Amino acid sequence: MRYQHLVETVRGRAALDSTARARAATSVVLTTLAHCLAPADRHRVAERLPGLLAPAVEVPGQRERRHGEDLLVEIGQRLHTTPERARYLGQAVLGVLREEQPDLVDQLRDQLSTDLLDVLAPAGQPAWLAESTRPDVPTRLSDADVxxxxxxLTGWTGDRSAISRTVSLPDDRLTPLVNRVQRVAAREFNDHAHVERGRGWVRFTLSTQRGAVTAPDVALAARIDQVVSGFGSGGRPGPAR
Structure with missing residues (x-):
């Protein structure tokens, strides 16, 4: 098992945008798991890994007890991402290891609790859960993130495919509100909101062209809340339609 091949395979599996991020994800997942192993088991695992990865599992200290969800939180904190994305990254790393050295993963399975392994079992999650850092490709948010x-936010509903807010206002104030929202979206976000209108109400819907909600969509939603508040609606949601 060659180090560079393993890292590049993790990069592709997790849809990461750089080799450096794949290296970091691989090391962090292995280091976090290593803390849950006895020192002698860490050494045996290190002997089976490429030399550049061995230090990731040769961590000091005695075996620590962790629950599965705690493991995801720790991986997420180390990689500055959410537990849900940490789950996917862990699945990617262990999935690649399983393909390269199935007996090594079996060895880990014998030494780790079922609870820990269950949260990292392959689940077929979409690759976009592995966070992108490219400024031109915002990370799609998960259901939990949304x-x-x-x-x-105020009065917004939706899921990871799109979010929307319906606002009630007198008809003569709807056009100024829509114009103001679209100016803010264009100037501050290089974006626009999808708008639907009826008598006394307007609905703003946000999503990317790929049918997903991203962090910029949420930021724009917060700015729309500010604009709506400035028009005197008090943030009152409009009728459900």
Whole structure:
């Protein structure tokens, strides 16, 4: 098993945008798992890995007890991403190891608790859960990310495919509101909101052209909330339609 081949395979499997991020993900996943192994088991695993990866599992200290979800939180913190993306990255790393050295993964399975391995079992999650850092390709948010964002916004609903807000206003104020929102979207975000209108209401919908919600969409939604508040609606949601 060659180090560069393993890292590049992880990069492709996790849809990461650089080899450096694939190296970091591979090392962090292995280091976090290593803390859950006894020192002697860490050494045996290190002997089976490419030399450049061995230090990732030769960590000091005694075996630590962790639950599966705690493992995801720790991986996410180390990689500055969410637990859900950490799950996908862990699945990618172990999936590649399983293909390259199935007996090594079997060895880990014997030494780690079922709880830890279950959260990293391959689940066929879409590759975009592995976070992108390219500024021209914003990361698509997961259902959990979108749900958390909706709790911070005013009157928005939706899921990871799109979010929308319907606002009630007198008809003579709808056009100025829509114009203001679209100016903000164009100037500050190089984007636009999809708009639907009816008598006394307007609905703004945000998503990328690929049918997903990204962090810039959430930021634009927050700015729309500010604009709507400035038009005196008090942030009151419009009728469900």
């Amino acid at each position: 749900a958390a964002a909706l709790r911070r």
